Amino acid sequence: MTHTMKMIEKCEVSPPPGSVPSTTIPLAFFDLPWLCCPPLKRIFFYHFPHSSKHFFQTLLPTLKHSLSLTLQHFYPFSSNLVFPPKSNPPHILYTQADSISFTVAESSADFISLVSDSPKDITVLHPFVPVLPPSQTLEDGTFLIPLMAIQVTVMPRSGFTICITFRHVVADGRAFHHFMKFWASICKFNGDLGLASLALPLHNRDIIQDPTGLKHIFLQELSNLLPENVESMGEIRDVPCDMVRQTFVLSHDQVVKLKKWVSVECKSHGLELPHLTTFVVTCSLIWVCKVKSEEIKTGNLLPSNDESYILAFMADCRNRLEFSIPLEYFGNCLVCGNAEVKRSKLVGGNGILEAAIAIGSEVRNLQRGTFEGAETLMSNFTEFATLGKHMTIIAGSPNLEVYETDFGWGKPKRSEVVHADNSGFISLSDCREKEGRIEVGLALQKIQMKKFSTILEEHLTEFGVLLTRKVYSYELP
CATH class of the missing domain: 3.30.559.10 (Chloramphenicol acetyltransferase-like domain)
Structure with missing residues (x-):
């Protein structure tokens, strides 16, 4: 059965204005191998037995506002992966102009079928997945690659999904789910960080010891890696029809x-x-x-x-x-x-x-x-x-x-x-x-x-x- 997917809105969500200064985060040796990894994609399905109008008027503003408050602490997700010119090492850079691509859609798909344990065609989830924005090349040759995109899709009178695409180089599973639970808790308690009672993330890379010089070794192995290749990894692939x-x-x-x-x-x-x-x-x-x-x-x-x-x-x-x-x-x-x-x-x-x-x-x-x-x-x-x-x-x-x-x-x-x-x-x-x-x-x-x-x-x-x-x-x- 063919399902329709209607795009309702495409916007940007950023940390509250002035809440995060421009910040450079170096890549630790733990991060560098993941430059070669295709984007990760995780979807959450939630029950919501109400109309799309009710969703757009009540839940959506809360989702956006709580996401903005969350990004104040998890700002690397709204940053860019930077490949400087002249073979300087890549790093993550947040500037106050940065934000996350946030797409809102409406689908006619069957929510009950999607959340069942039964086998599903491999492509059935693909329309719910956001695409990362394209890279940018600055005048000096610096290459910027966005790190996260979010899509929220409502299925009227049954439920909605939150799907996130992000690059592994910025965070592993534990860091990502810390972000998701923090966002969820801020949303649940209407922006009250005290009630949300979750620990803040630690961004200090200095605590990562590198006694055997793995960062230098990994950078040497990555020396021929083109930023264009990093951007294109995993985005286009033929999926067998069965x-x-x-x-x-x-x-x-x-x-x-x-x-x-x-x-x-x-x-x-x-x-x-x-x-x-x-x-x-x-x-x-x-x-x-x-x-x-x-x-x-x-x-x-x-x-x-x-x-x-x-x-x-x-x-x-x-x-x-x-x-x-x-x-x-x-x-x-x-x-x-x-x-x-x-x-x-x-x-x-x-x-x-x-x-x-x-x-x-x-x-x-x-x-x-x-x-x-x-x-x-x-x-x-x-x-x-x-x-x-x-x-x-x-x-x-x-x-x-x-x-x-x-x-x-x-x-x-x-x-x-x-x-x-x-x-x-x-x-x-x-x-x-x-x-x-x-x-x-x-x-x-x-x-x-x-x-x-x-x-x-x-x-x-x-x-x-x-x-x-x-x-x-x-x-x-």
């Missing part, structure tokens, strides 16, 4: 059973117990199901069983004693982990156990207090581009508490990572309904998605049966 996205929810009980099953299997095989967290076991299950589902996708023409498959994921360095970086730090503060397993092991009888051991081991490595994961950030982007189907990237995290983003109209009915719209991504999130549940989102070709869903259901059923037998057998004298 791709669908779907959300799967794992219950708290299912996750607990999965942890117990991995623990029992380790004892059974005389193996060291891996770092057993919800993240580790969830990623293990979904990764194995995805690899197994590829058989139907490729018509049995599978790659060699000896080929390595990689699961890439990010770990936050904030709030760790050895780094002294507070949770409120604004910017990027991620290291990268790569769990590597042969395909034959992933699709074998102990695939989930093999995956859990590899992922758990990599998580442990990243917690040892070194910047080992940071050193590989730049090279990982080359691998992402060259390994293709053999690399899967985890986007998001349940720890970011996406569903706590309440603008005053309740929790989101749904939130999705729109840029995770190809088979190279798996998105993870907390769940709206109950604590302890995990939302898993992925995009696959339609026939592969059906296969994936079947394999996932079979595994979840199997765990309960096998766990009951094995736990019982271990309890025998």
